[in-house]
Amino acid sequence: MRKLDVVVVGGGQAGLAAGRLLVEAGTRLAVLDAQKTTGDSWRRRYQGLTLFTPREYSALSGMAIPGDPGGYPDKDEFADYLEAYARQFRIPVRSGCTTTSVERDVSGAFRVTGEGFDPIIADAVVIAAGGFRNPIKPSWAATCTIPQFAVDELGDFERLPSGPLLVVGDGASGRDVAALNVPHRPVLISTGRSRKLLPERILGRSLWWWLDVTGLVRAPTGSFLGKRMRAVDPFPNRQRDLDDLTSAGIEIRPRAIGAEGRIVRFADGSTLEPAAIIWAIGYKPDWSFIQVDGALDERGGILHHQGVSPVEGLYFAGLPWQRNRASGLVMGASEDAALVVDHLLRRALSTDTV
Template structure:
């Protein structure tokens, strides 16, 4: 008897998790990955990036992250981990396969690739993440600014900014990490809407992720989490807090406008600035689903906890706060994958029986 085929769009951590969960729930997965290998966007992240979770909390079920406890993996170590996991899974992974459109009908989904090839399946998971769609807020005067503007997704290392005046917009982990390393070579400020809040990386001798796991915070639904935690605190061993305290890095209220050569601060002061880096998050990037009417007017997927509300055999993985604090992280994506593929399998059985 033929196993139903699950088409997974995207071969990063979310796509690999979807393939594993799909196999466990009776599907034959095929992963369509646009890049040259199934490692997602990790090779494109900035050079100094390290995970905020130690290796013992960053592995997948049955496939631990190598390295000693307490080690915070580098970007390249994550790439190696995903590469190894993809091989270990042993599923059909087709690299260089960019999906440009999806059609649904007669109980199937058909993906059209950039080269015109068609790949059909009985169900689909959109797992392309959001790295390709960095969010840049609309700010007055941005068209007149003559300096450099980029999203943190395009940032690699601080050397090219040496000696410059740089503003990093954002108050989250990436903004502070990038701002701190830029401050070693450039005059750097963090532009924030609310002052940065820190959370100790280690409490009572244990990494904070031990407590998130032990106390169940990592699994709380967003509706509950929002009543407990407001915003995303920056994990810190004390380095970042000390840099702000001594003036090596400063934070200022978000500037109100760009000028032709800089920015205007809330008190009306104009300052010359060479570069502005926005660490303002990402948005889902799902243009290939537009013809399905599966997205709302802003391009966000219509879903409930990762299962489409427009197409029962369509699922999503890698969305921020999809089901929990850890939904789009290495440590949490497999839990979401299990839920999404389990729900889709149940729905599929109902449809076939009906």
């Protein structure tokens, strides 16, 4: 059984940001990535996807994304960037390694097991597997006989059956998928609460520049401004508000409330028989692989303060709203990782474990 200082679970942007800092600190570590190649989780996402932050706000610390800083990287470009980042900083990513259990033994060390690797004993573990794991679907989805797809399962749109497409959820991904599909098929989008998108540019500057320089994007999660930011959940309007979608030929429907066979019912009493449904409501995390006393609450949610668990030696990175709005976005990954790794290294010095 291999003994390491740190295991990082997850090889996406949060795991790589933490991995780079741990490499520079001289720790013995492994970054366990379930993907076959670094960046593959991005490569598999739907065609036409671009990040909604410009390149200058989509890079990890120490390495810019090539190209126009004000332009938006597409999914494959960003996947290649992550792969290059791991190579540039010699981060020991172990690909094809799916973590199924993190436990703590009687000595206080962590035992990490899974598929594709032998069990590892580590003094500290950073969970960077992301807060977006399982797509949210209503209970009636199980009895609906219409072909259904989650946004992160779409890949090539050509696999969708011909005919009307119903997108359920009007966040950034839902609106994006609807807009990308409307040139090829009838598209309807089921909306929830009213959402106001912010301008892509204000006085010639990117929305993200303003959120950055005003400090709004880094307003602490529990602060008044942080709570307001979370309620608004801003993303830029790149021809994605409801008026734009309607002008493009997309039909706006209210909340979908049920289905019988192939017929979907909406809150206004209308019905529809779509050829396929795309779920874009959101995601819920699954932390059941963390089998450590004191790490989870009674409902299976993680306990932490800014990524630091009450369990000594256990950390989290890349969580939505881990510290602020930037958390969960690439622009906040390096800052959040720095805080977590600093705490980890100070603990190691005090206990002489690294």
